[in-house]
Amino acid sequence: MEEVETDTGYTTFRDGVRSCLPTVLGYLGIGFSFGIVGINSHLNLFEITLMSAIVYGGSSQFVMCGLLLANTSITGIVMTVFLVNLRHLLMSMTASPHFREESLLSNVSVGSLLTDESFAVFSTTVAQEKHFSLRWMEGLNVTAYITWIVATFLGGLVGNFISNPEQFGLDFALTAMFAGLFLTQFEWELSKNTKKSIAVVITVVISLYILLSLVSSSVAVIISALLGCLVGGLAYDK
Structure with a gap:
């Protein structure tokens, strides 16, 4: 056996x-x-x-x-x-x-x-x-x-x-490393729920791009992180 x-x-x-x-x-x-x-x-x-x-x-x-x-x-x-x-x-x-x-x-x-x-x-x-x-x-x-x-x-x-x-x-x-980490971290989620995860990713990326053009980069990091958490929390349905 x-x-x-x-x-x-x-x-x-x-x-x-x-x-x-x-x-x-x-x-x-x-x-x-x-x-x-x-x-x-x-x-x-x-x-x-x-x-x-x-x-x-x-x-x-x-x-x-x-x-x-x-x-x-x-x-x-x-x-x-x-x-x-x-x-x-x-x-x-x-x-x-x-x-x-x-x-x-x-x-x-x-x-x-x-x-x-x-x-x-x-x-x-x-x-x-x-x-x-x-x-x-x-x-x-x-x-x-x-x-x-x-x-x-x-x-x-x-x-x-x-x-x-x-x-x-x-x-x-450093920028290249963060890009690699981003894709690696979301690989598992993308395989489970592609549409929702892509929506979250796109929202965070667009928010970061806009914020970087309006405020200093250090403040943009904090605000983008908070917005990402908010969007992720709203999208999480469990």
Whole structure:
């Protein structure tokens, strides 16, 4: 009699590491690009690595480099980075109900290390109704965190030999990554309910395009995220 294999879901730290592997190349590519851009923004290798360890936000770190080159005040940099990273609050609020039985420290750890990439993996896992644990989430987040720091460090080393990152399109790397994440995250939903998902996607994209032409990019990110949540909530019929 043949044994029937059962899907136990994602329960261990190692499972989280495995789940993160498909996004590792993205972290390496974007982190490497940031290291090069950081060096060309007059940051040293230690400052680049420390920023990656503390700020840990690809988009906000690229923004910080641009603001530093523009001689923006410290207050302006802090406020802009705060607005750009405010979307992480929405992502953390979405993830927290799944870990309500865990300790406060564990939830803080999950929220602090949550990124766009790891949230995309998390959202896909939830959408596919697969079982997962805190240890899986920790494996996913820690792998991403270490990869990002190492990638930015290596990029900083190479950055001394590249004087014009824009020439190689490195300044566009973050935009390309977000486009890939967007398509990957919605692939599962599109297979289940094509018409509704396409309507949501088109609405969010159009809203983002309009807002970017009316307000600053940092404010547009926040407003577009809120509108996307609103549209998604109204379209969700369960």
